[in-house]
Amino acid sequence: MGGSEMTHLIRLDQWFGAPVSAGFTNREGGVSEGNYESLNLGFHVSDREEDVQINRERVAAMLDVQKSDVLFGEQVHGNAVAVVTKDTPRRALYDAIAAVDGLVTTDRRIALGVLAADCVPLLFADAYAGVIGVAHAGWRGATSGIVSEVVRQMLGLFAKPERIRVAIGPAIRGCCYEVDAPVVRSARTAYEQMGKPMPVWRRSSNHIGAVMMDLPRICHDELRTLGVKEEHILDVSICTSCMPGFFSHRRDHGTTGRQAGLIRLRGV
Ligand SMILES: [Zn+2]
Numbered sequence: 109m110g111g112s113e114m115t116h117l118i119r120l121d122q123w124f125g126a127p128v129s130a131g132f133t134n135r136e137g138g139v140s141e142g143n144y145e146s147l148n149l150g151f152h153v154s155d156r157e158e159d160v161q162i163n164r165e166r167v168a169a170m171l172d173v174q175k176s177d178v179l180f181g182e183q184v185h186g187n188a189v190a191v192v193t194k195d196t197p198r199r200a201l202y203d204a205i206a207a208v209d210g211l212v213t214t215d216r217r218i219a220l221g222v223l224a225a226d227c228v229p230l231l232f233a234d235a236y237a238g239v240i241g242v243a244h245a246g247w248r249g250a251t252s253g254i255v256s257e258v259v260r261q262m263l264g265l266f267a268k269p270e271r272i273r274v275a276i277g278p279a280i281r282g283c284c285y286e287v288d289a290p291v292v293r294s295a296r297t298a299y300e301q302m303g304k305p306m307p308v309w310r311r312s313s314n315h316i317g318a319v320m321m322d323l324p325r326i327c328h329d330e331l332r333t334l335g336v337k338e339e340h341i342l343d344v345s346i347c348t349s350c351m352p353g354f355f356s357h358r359r360d361h362g363t364t365g366r367q368a369g370l371i372r373l374r375g376v
Pocket residue numbers: 281282283284285347348349350351
């Protein structure tokens with residue numbers, strides 16, 4: 109396998125333990141140009157489709173699967189999760205599973221992927237039960253229970269909270285993610301509807317009513333309430349906005365690529 113394919117993945121195989129292979133990409137190691145330089149994995153961002161196809165082939169190779177065997181959700185900022193297999197129908201456009209932000213599988217023939225450029229990509233595994241999952245958590249998903257829903261679906265496939273390991277990938281963090289008062293109000297409503305306490309966020313020093321929302325922290329705290337052990341949560345602690353080497357929707361004013369989180373169970 110070529111060196112360039114291996115070096116640009118934050119590889120998490122060791123941390124998850126066999127038979128899991130997993131990692132997070134950054135923006136290096138691909139063929140896209142301009143704002144998408146270079147490992148853009150999103151089709152929906154106006155990059156050249158041929159380039160994205162090559163980039164996707166490269167990341168699929170990192171996990172030793174075919175490009176068509178890496179399943180992504182459509183990612184609509186909701187909290188719906190699909191349990192999938194290799195045979196699950198894909199949407200015609202871009203080959204994604206329609207209308208979900210989370211995927212769960214026990215199928216060792218496929219890898220699961222999640223795209224992000226500030227939103228939180230999360231990877232889940234109970235290696236003992238042979239169940240894996242991914243989630244895409246922007247503020248809407250994070251405050252409406254996408255993380256809980258992935259765990260719930262995994263428990264339905266005989267995962268146990270005390271065995272589940274979760275990796276929280278590169279995302280915009282409390283240092284950079286200022287959200288305005290209407291977003292704070294929407295988040296409060298979502299928490300009230302779920303009967304959960306609203307997290308405390310640092311106030312913005314720039315705008316009245318705005319806060320610095322910490323998306324990875326929201327996900328982390330939710331995992332703890334679900335019974336996932338502290339030592340089973342790995343936060344890569346990378347801010348996509350203020351640290352180099354990652355796509356950031358906010359910093360790049362919407363014209364940017366997507367990095368990915370990827371996970372699979374190897375065959376036994
Ligand atoms: Zn930052």
